[in-house]
Amino acid sequence: MVHSSATVSHRFPSLMDTIGNTPLVIAKHLTAHLAHITLLLKLEFFSPGGSVKDRMVKFIIDDAEKRGLLKPGGTIVENTSGNTGAAVAMIAATRGYRAILTMPDKVSKEKQKALKAFGAEIVVCPTSATPDSPEHYVNMAKRLAKEIPNSFRVDQYDNLLNPEAHYLSTGPEIWEQSFGAVDYFVASASTGGTVSGVSRYLKERKPSVQVVMPDPVGSIYYEYFHKGTIPHDAACTYLLEGIGEDHLAKAINFKLIDNVVQVSDENAFKMTRRLAKEEGILAGGSSGANVWAALQLAESLKTPATIVAMIPDTGLKYLSKFFDDSWLASHNLTL
Numbered sequence: 001m002v003h004s005s006a007t008v009s010h011r012f013p014s015l016m017d018t019i020g021n022t023p024l025v026i027a028k029h030l031t032a033h034l035a036h037i038t039l040l041l042k043l044e045f046f047s048p049g050g051s052v053k054d055r056m057v058k059f060i061i062d063d064a065e066k067r068g069l070l071k072p073g074g075t076i077v078e079n080t081s082g083n084t085g086a087a088v089a090m091i092a093a094t095r096g097y098r099a100i101l102t103m104p105d106k107v108s109k110e111k112q113k114a115l116k117a118f119g120a121e122i123v124v125c126p127t128s129a130t131p132d133s134p135e136h137y138v139n140m141a142k143r144l145a146k147e148i149p150n151s152f153r154v155d156q157y158d159n160l161l162n163p164e165a166h167y168l169s170t171g172p173e174i175w176e177q178s179f180g181a182v183d184y185f186v187a188s189a190s191t192g193g194t195v196s197g198v199s200r201y202l203k204e205r206k207p208s209v210q211v212v213m214p215d216p217v218g219s220i221y222y223e224y225f226h227k228g229t230i231p232h233d234a235a236c237t238y239l240l241e242g243i244g245e246d247h248l249a250k251a252i253n254f255k256l257i258d259n260v261v262q263v264s265d266e267n268a269f270k271m272t273r274r275l276a277k278e279e280g281i282l283a284g285g286s287s288g289a290n291v292w293a294a295l296q297l298a299e300s301l302k303t304p305a306t307i308v309a310m311i312p313d314t315g316l317k318y319l320s321k322f323f324d325d326s327w328l329a330s331h332n333l334t335l
């Protein structure tokens with residue numbers, strides 16, 4: 001039977017409908033020596049913007065539209081390490097908004113170019129700018145949002161809709177896809193929206209779930225979690241992108257995190273490359289950090305356990321970085 005466009009057009013999903021509902025897959029090769037461990041990976045690069053940030057940004061923009069905070073023809077401004085920016089730029093493109101994205105200069109060229117491809121404007125700020133400097137990428141976004149009329153800032157660090165988005169989508173997906181078998185959840189943090197939102201949901205369903213957060217050496221979270229203090233000399237000069245922080249975000253809730261472990265660039269990048277070569281999963285550096293921490297945990301466990309680790313984005317965003325041997329050599333890294 002032949003249908004007319006008018007009768008079938010409502011049956012097709014829009015790009016926005018493809019956000020979330022990402023697969024949870026088993027990683028068998030990396031855990032071949034650990035028969036009692038089931039390691040499951042949540043593949044967020046299946047989302048159209050290529051990362052875990054799509055669902056959070058869509059949730060916040062939908063809410064801003066509903067509440068009249070973002071009006072037709074308006075401008076979306078946000079500070080980003082590239083993935084939130086890609087989600088903002090993608091959604092702005094589909095809905096006719098202008099997008100202005102500020103980021104530290106360590107953000108990969110692939111990510112910067114992707115934002116421009118979506119039609120967004122980017123403002124690149126020095127990674128070395130301290131959190132109180134006007135040059136810091138977060139302060140730059142705040143200033144632009146104040147100055148530009150009819151603009152809306154997503155405010156991913158302090159907007160509590162960020163963890164809420166993960167509480168309502170990522171958490172339930174992991175719970176259902178793991179058939180409630182999840183015992184441990186591993187996710188590194190920048191805003192902490194993912195780890196806090198997912199943890200809240202999983203612990204409500206199964207209070208015994210333990211949440212482990214890897215943190216790059218040089219970020220403030222490790223010391224804050226273990227000692228309650230913020231190191232004054234946190235330079236955040238590590239090479240990993242999108243995780244760790246130089247300031248405390250409101251989106252992160254440490255009461256929902258059971259342990260924070262430190263991860264080096266080297267260990268994270270090594271594991272990211274193993275993920276590609278041994279599991280066929282081309283992912284970003286934070287995925288390597290998560291899987292490294294998940295394997296450390298797995299090796300310490302004596303009884304059967306199911307560990308779920310986040311794979312926040314795709315390795316296609318970093319081909320010129322830790323997948324490139326000359327880049328590694330230029331940073332004195334041999335993996």
Ligand SMILES: Cc1ncc(COP(=O)(O)O)c(C=O)c1O
Pocket residue numbers: 052081083084188189190191192193194195241242243284286287312313
């Ligand atoms: C690659 C990558 N991994 C992990 C995260 C951490 O996510 P969250 O901000 O929800 O803590 C981010 C955030 O920017 C990211 O870009």
